[in-house]
Amino acid sequence: MLSYEQGVIRPPSEASSILIRVTRNCPWNQCVFCPAYKGTKFSRRTVEEVKGDIDNMALAYGVHGRNITTAFLQDADSLILPTADLLEILRYLKLKFPAVNRVTSYARGNSMKRKSVEEYRELMEAGLTRVHTGMESGSARVLQLIQKGTSPETMVEGGRRVKESGISLSEYIMPGVGGRALTQEHAKETATLLNRIEPDFIRVRTFAMHPQSPMQRMVHEGTFVPMADDEIAREIRLLVATLREMHSYFSCADFSLNLLMQVDGYLDEKKEAMLRELDRFLALSKEQRQAYSLLRRTSPGIPYPLDVVDDKRTMEKILPEIKKLESEGPDGFDRYIWMLMTYQLPQPQTDNWT
Secondary structure (H helix, E strand, O other): OOOOOOOOOOOHHHOOOEEEEOEEOOOOOOOOOOOOOOOOOOEEOOHHHHHHHHHHHHHHHHHHHHHOOEEEEEOOOHHHOOHHHHHHHHHHHHHHOOOOOEEEEEOOHHHHHHOOHHHHHHHHHHOEEEEEEEEEOOOHHHHHHOOOOOOHHHHHHHHHHHHHHOOEEEEEEOOOOOOHHHHHHHHHHHHHHHHHHOOOEEEEOOOOOOOOOOHHHHHHHOOOOOOOHHHHHHHHHHHHHHOOOOOOEEEOOOOOOOOOOOOEEEHHHHHHHHHHHHHHHHOOOHHHHHHHHHHHHHOOOOOOOHHHHHOHHHHHHHHHHHHHHHOOOOOHHHHHHHHHHHOOOOOOOOOOOO
């Protein structure tokens, strides 16, 4: 029986891609917000192991392999491999799947900075077309809070090298991860970093706290206060307002944890329209904002338009539920929303995430 390894996650935009595992798990794996690789150990796979997987995939797909046009290199940081190894893997992938014209990968800022522009150009010539990286925040204090293990300047330098080479760059940001205390700093400094990098994509990944996350202890100690949906919407509004009208695609539509998935488009074309949509939500009454939040969180795949809460019958059905949740103590409504959001997170591979 043909076998090949595959990791646990990939970007939503790579849903139809073949997954080529070149490393296992995450080399850092200390971020307190991320459950995906907890309970695992990082390891690099050899070029021969990866080639063997590509061979087996080519045999498994057979004639259908000629229709495969996209591939994603797993796991969390493929660029940690030596450039020579990546070049050999990319060239072999192209040999076995000749129709592939887009190859993408996750990478940490530290690994991105270690490679030169010339190395990136070699990788692009061999087939690498896009790098996905988790900035999360441009604030040094937020990065320290979440134990990201990198600095704003490292992310700027790594991102600029990728961009200069001609490879497409997708930066992931995480509204809400700084909590109430750092919300303005988080928004403004994240926007400042993105303005310096000018990535091709800015992908929004609204923060949700896994029940096993060490951040829960921070909540109990009072050192981290999670934010409600309307507070995060205000944070996103400040972020968008601070971003320049550059040709970067600001995307909320590809991730169901984002409340306002319709806030989506190129900043140089739709920035004002996105701000208006955020303002429309923030101008709703508290009950309407809560109703919209409840609709979205109970139906995560449905990007409801804001005018859904203008319907009297809809509000008559939802308001009793809101009142019931609010009667369950301080933050009763928000605690229920936060619980619903955790259902969409990947699970740690351990019962002892510390």
